[in-house]
Amino acid sequence: MELKVTKYQIDDDGVATVWFHRPGRGNSWTNLMNTEYRWIMDTLDRDPKVRVVVLTGTGDQFCVGADTKALNFYTTSDREYADTVDQSHAAQPGTGVNEEFETDIIWHWGLRVPVIAAINGACAGIAAAITAFCDLRYAAEGIKFTTSTPRLGLPAEYGLSWILPRIIGTTHAADILFTGRVVYSEELERMGFLNGLHPKDALMEEVYKVARMIATQVSPASVTSAKRQMYAELLHLHPREAIDGSKAIIGHFMKQQDFQEGIAAYNERRRPHFADPTIDPRPDTVPAAG
Structure with a gap:
């Protein structure tokens, strides 16, 4: 354009x-x-x-x-x-x-x-x-x-x-x-x-x-998920759903490479090198909150 x-x-x-x-x-x-x-x-x-x-x-x-x-x-x-x-x-x-x-x-x-x-x-x-x-x-x-x-x-x-x-x-x-x-x-x-x-x-x-x-110190996937969690929870205003939903998302993220890298970087006291975001991460790749 x-x-x-x-x-x-x-x-x-x-x-x-x-x-x-x-x-x-x-x-x-x-x-x-x-x-x-x-x-x-x-x-x-x-x-x-x-x-x-x-x-x-x-x-x-x-x-x-x-x-x-x-x-x-x-x-x-x-x-x-x-x-x-x-x-x-x-x-x-x-x-x-x-x-x-x-x-x-x-x-x-x-x-x-x-x-x-x-x-x-x-x-x-x-x-x-x-x-x-x-x-x-x-x-x-x-x-x-x-x-x-x-x-x-x-x-x-x-x-x-x-x-x-x-x-x-x-x-x-x-x-x-x-x-x-x-x-x-x-x-x-x-x-x-x-x-x-x-x-x-x-x-x-x-x-x-x-x-x-x-841009350089946090996981792009984590930021996307946190953003979607925050605004979804602002709409439904149910704290129990926010907590229970977050536990399911945590479980998903703990299986990802970014979590392994984040822990390694923390232990080694260095800047993390997180994976590039996918081109269009929608709810099928980043679990929805709530």
């Missing part, structure tokens, strides 16, 4: 970086960006060289939300919103894991690889939802975050009403969703939305430290 509003690269450690890339428009979100982003993430998830993905924005902004020209279109159009953003023709990343994940944005949870949001600048609207459905979130100091929607006469969008209370609690979620106010990254960290907060000029270096640790 020819990429016009996104870009990506993969380094030698298996760390992929994806950029929202409309610097002249604040990296604002469009249907084209959605299509390209889906294709990139599906491509990376199927590449056995890739161990982790870092998502960020070109320049000084992460993504300022939907392009204002697109929003203006809806003030005069009679078309149904859902029809205008239909992505059934596009790549479908994260499919085959859990049917709850097979829709916009939450498909991040169906990916094999963990996704780290490196929020390097303004993050608004749909971008707030995208970061919420990433696996880890780090931000630069002093960046602005807002849902925007109540100030535009719109409801909570793209699952924020479901995910925000589960990350930061209903008290903080109600504040953010009802007011649409600008929340700075320092406050987001206090709320528990962020895994880390760093000076702007150090953000990417710190994020890459985490990404490279995941």
Whole structure:
């Protein structure tokens, strides 16, 4: 695919970086960006060289939300919103894991690889939802975050009403969703939305430290399984199923080469050399939790 509003690269450690890339428009979100982003993430998830993905924005902004020209279109159009953003023709990343994940944005949870949001600048609207459905979130100091929607006469969008209370609690979620106010990254960290907060000029270096640790020091199959266990258990909320299910998965993993290598590396005090991930590890190769 020819990429016009996104870009990506993969380094030698298996760390992929994806950029929202409309610097002249604040990296604002469009249907084209959605299509390209889906294709990139599906491509990376199927590449056995890739161990982790870092998502960020070109320049000084992460993504300022939907392009204002697109929003203006809806003030005069009679078309149904859902029809205008239909992505059934596009790549479908994260499919085959859990049917709850097979829709916009939450498909991040169906990916094999963990996704780290490196929020390097303004993050608004749909971008707030995208970061919420990433696996880890780090931000630069002093960046602005807002849902925007109540100030535009719109409801909570793209699952924020479901995910925000589960990350930061209903008290903080109600504040953010009802007011649409600008929340700075320092406050987001206090709320528990962020895994880390760093000076702007150090953000990417710190994020890459985490990404490279995941890429080089842990078993890709273990990370995939833990990711799927965590989100499956978040849905069913049954602790007994989580424990009993994990025991079955542990038994499976103890028969794999990565376990033998992990124990050997620990005993020999060296870096482990885990097997490359399979191209598309779905539940038939990584046991489901619960």
